Amino acid sequence: MEIAIHGFWTTKAGDVDPQKTLTTPVSDSRFFYQITHDAKKRQKVITKIFLDEQEISVVHEWLSNDGKETNFFDIPLQYRKKGEHSLKFQIFAPASEAADAGPRDKIYESESFRLIYTE
Template identity: 80%
Template sequence: MDIAIHGFWTTKAGDVNPQKTLTTPVSDSRFFYQLRHDSKQRQKLIIKILIDGQEISLVHDWLSNDGKETNFFDIPLKYRTKGEHALSFQVFAPVSEAADAGPGEKIYESEKFQLIFTE
């Protein structure tokens, strides 16, 4: 399966505008991303979102057949500090078909995107 995350953005999920570098105030906590894929069957994936190598969110997502999933994550206040940060995404297959199954094999890792917080 071919998977890619081309960037992230803030404001509204419907305003799809993936950025590799984003400058935003520390008051912005919600961000969006779009996972693109070529899967034609419904399957579950687990997405880890990391800032400066620290996991900040774990998203369980079901792939649709249109080739794109738009989702969001929140960055906790303790990670929203002024300056440059590295943001990345890791995609895993679940360890089982159970609804609460955790991450199994890593199948994709994004490039490191740049998030710059201002005051």
């Protein structure tokens, strides 16, 4: 399966504009991303989001047959510090079909994106 995340953005989910580098004030906590894929059937994936190599969010989502899923994550206050940060996404297959199943095999890892927080 081909799968990718090409960047992230802030403001509104519907304003899809993936960026590899984003400069924003530390007051911004919510960010959006879009998974593009070629899945032909509905399947669950688990996305882990890392800021400066620290896991900050885990999102359970379903890949539909339209080839794209848009979702969001929040950066906790303690990680919102002025300066440059690295942001990375990892996508995993679930360990089972159970609703609460955790991650099993890593199927994708994004490049490192840059988040620059200003005051």
